[in-house]
Amino acid sequence: MLEELVTVSTVVNGKHYRRVVEPRLLLSDFIRHDLGLTGTHVGCEHGVCGACTILVDEKPVRACLMFTPQADGHAIETVEGLAEENGELHPLQEAFRDKHGLQCGFCTPGILMTMKAFIAQHPKATEGEIREALSGNLCRCTGYQNIVEAVRLAVSRIGGSS
Amino acid sequence: MKPAPFRYAAPRSIEELLALKAEHGDDAKFLAGGQSLIPTMNFRLAQPAVLLDLNTLPDQNFIVETSSGGVRIGALVRHSDIETSETIARSHPLAHEAIRFVAHPQIRNRGTLCGNLAHADPASEMPAVMLALGGRFHARSAASDRWIDASDFFLSIFTTALEENEMLCEVEMPPLPPGSGTCFLEVSRRPGDFAMMGVATVVSLDEAGRCAEARIAYCSAGETPLLAPGVAASLAGEEPDETALLNAARQAAEEIDPPGNVHLTSAYQKHLVAVLTGRALRTAFARANTSASQ
Numbered sequence: 001m002l003e004e005l006v007t008v009s010t011v012v013n014g015k016h017y018r019r020v021v022e023p024r025l026l027l028s029d030f031i032r033h034d035l036g037l038t039g040t041h042v043g044c045e046h047g048v049c050g051a052c053t054i055l056v057d058e059k060p061v062r063a064c065l066m067f068t069p070q071a072d073g074h075a076i077e078t079v080e081g082l083a084e085e086n087g088e089l090h091p092l093q094e095a096f097r098d099k100h101g102l103q104c105g106f107c108t109p110g111i112l113m114t115m116k117a118f119i120a121q122h123p124k125a126t127e128g129e130i131r132e133a134l135s136g137n138l139c140r141c142t143g144y145q146n147i148v149e150a151v152r153l154a155v156s157r158i159g160g161s162s
Numbered sequence: 163m164k165p166a167p168f169r170y171a172a173p174r175s176i177e178e179l180l181a182l183k184a185e186h187g188d189d190a191k192f193l194a195g196g197q198s199l200i201p202t203m204n205f206r207l208a209q210p211a212v213l214l215d216l217n218t219l220p221d222q223n224f225i226v227e228t229s230s231g232g233v234r235i236g237a238l239v240r241h242s243d244i245e246t247s248e249t250i251a252r253s254h255p256l257a258h259e260a261i262r263f264v265a266h267p268q269i270r271n272r273g274t275l276c277g278n279l280a281h282a283d284p285a286s287e288m289p290a291v292m293l294a295l296g297g298r299f300h301a302r303s304a305a306s307d308r309w310i311d312a313s314d315f316f317l318s319i320f321t322t323a324l325e326e327n328e329m330l331c332e333v334e335m336p337p338l339p340p341g342s343g344t345c346f347l348e349v350s351r352r353p354g355d356f357a358m359m360g361v362a363t364v365v366s367l368d369e370a371g372r373c374a375e376a377r378i379a380y381c382s383a384g385e386t387p388l389l390a391p392g393v394a395a396s397l398a399g400e401e402p403d404e405t406a407l408l409n410a411a412r413q414a415a416e417e418i419d420p421p422g423n424v425h426l427t428s429a430y431q432k433h434l435v436a437v438l439t440g441r442a443l444r445t446a447f448a449r450a451n452t453s454a455s456q
């Protein structure tokens with residue numbers, strides 16, 4: 001049946017939410033405006049920049065290219081879900097701090113979420129694989145070098161390669 | 163950069179979906195991966211009144227081998243499912259090789275093969291792959307049910323043979339001919355970008371090691387993906403040595419006449435046609451040799 005308002009139940013960073021939304025509400029706007037989780041950034045809103053990347057059922061996707069009703073029944077993770085509740089950073093975040101992998105930080109949440117899934121799938125990733133995996137995330141500050149180094153460090157800490 | 167309002171349905175069966183489409187016709191659009199549709203809606207280049215979401219359909223995420231050795235791919239199979247499918251890697255390495263050139267991992271996790279083919283962007287990789295493989299497309303509406311050959315499917319830029327209310331519900335890739343080898347190559351400005359030029363080749367060898375058959379298809383070469391039947395005809399019966407490959411490359415650049423675009427001239431695209439055709443054929447024949455000697 002056609003609906004102008006849709007009820008959505010979703011789990012974001014382990015917490016249940018149930019909201020009634022207009023179907024045109026982009027998932028990125030739902031996360032930022034309705035849930036107040038502004039760590040997910042919005043750059044281009046057409047899938048190119050990667051700033052809005054989140055995990056849906058553990059897979060990285062563009063939050064700006066999903067309508068909120070499509071999250072119904074799915075589990076979402078945003079950058080706010082990375083650190084422990086006591087504030088202890090995720091090893092990826094730790095590596096970005098250690099290697100100075102960010103400057104303004106606009107691209108960082110999208111990169112962290114992309115890399116979390118990537119390292120889980122490629123625990124021994126090489127530098128070439130890391131660079132290719134980063135190709136869907138634009139950074140206008142760093143020149144990427146320190147991002148690559150941060151991810152390499154995170155791979156060695158999480159995945160155990162050198 | 164926000165989409166215009168629309169009414170939304172997430173049907174639980176194909177029948178319900180097709181009935182809604184029949185009722186709303188041109189006002190309604192199918193929403194598959196959304197990786198082409200949502201950007202155009204965000205720009206308000208598209209403002210459909212009704213969106214019919216395919217993502218809640220059961221049983222459409224199938225990749226199955228047919229009894230003849232072909233493979234059928236359902237409407238909700240994502241690019242990333244094809245990337246990780248061992249069945250496809252084994253049976254149709256061309257599709258497996260090409261899918262990694264489609265966009266970025268994040269886009270491949272949502273975008274569907276059927277949505278990509280229905281969208282019919284001439285710069286897209288998979289339409290050319292389907293032409294080279296001789297794929298067949300299963301189209302259904304509330305009132306019709308038919309198969310369309312890949313060679314009849316792509317009519318123009320963003321235009322296919324699908325009628326207004328037809329949904330592409332599956333694609334079938336026939337088995338590769340015996341003794342065959344395939345190769346996909348492209349040049350793009352950055353990894354994940356649409357191709358500046360791309361070529362998909364399927365070749366097979368006869369028992370004497372001569373080319374039995376070749377199919378060579380290009381993306382970004384015109385308003386639709388294009389085959390080069392002239393090059394294929396010249397190769398048939400020939401021994402695929404360096405001379406034959408160089409001739410094929412030269413002939414391809416005459417047969418294919420790309421329009422050029424804001425990023426590159428037609429002449430440069432022609433140069434890419436020649437270079438990529440030669441390289442892709444060389445690799446495909448080498449792979450055909452390996453598969454023949456196994």
Ligand SMILES: Cc1cc2nc3c(=O)[nH]c(=O)nc-3n(C[C@H](O)[C@H](O)[C@H](O)COP(=O)(O)OP(=O)(O)OC[C@H]3O[C@@H](n4cnc5c(N)ncnc54)[C@H](O)[C@@H]3O)c2cc1C
Nearest residue numbers: 047194195196197198199265273274277278280286330355
């Ligand atoms: C940043 C970026 C880079 C990209 N790079 C590439 C690239 O390099 N190469 C490439 O090929 N693609 C690229 N794409 C596009 C991507 O591959 C899309 O996934 C694909 O083109 C459309 O598939 P979809 O499932 O997302 O379809 P949607 O966006 O949901 O739909 C596209 C169109 O097809 C219609 N449609 C969808 N499914 C069906 C169906 N089953 N039957 C009938 N009609 C249907 C829709 O109504 C709509 O008009 C890129 C996209 C982005 C955002």
Ligand code: FES
Nearest residue numbers: 043044045050064
């Ligand atoms: S805001 Fe989603 S990819 Fe740029």
Ligand code: FES
Nearest residue numbers: 103105139140141
């Ligand atoms: S740190 Fe500023 S955009 Fe990447």
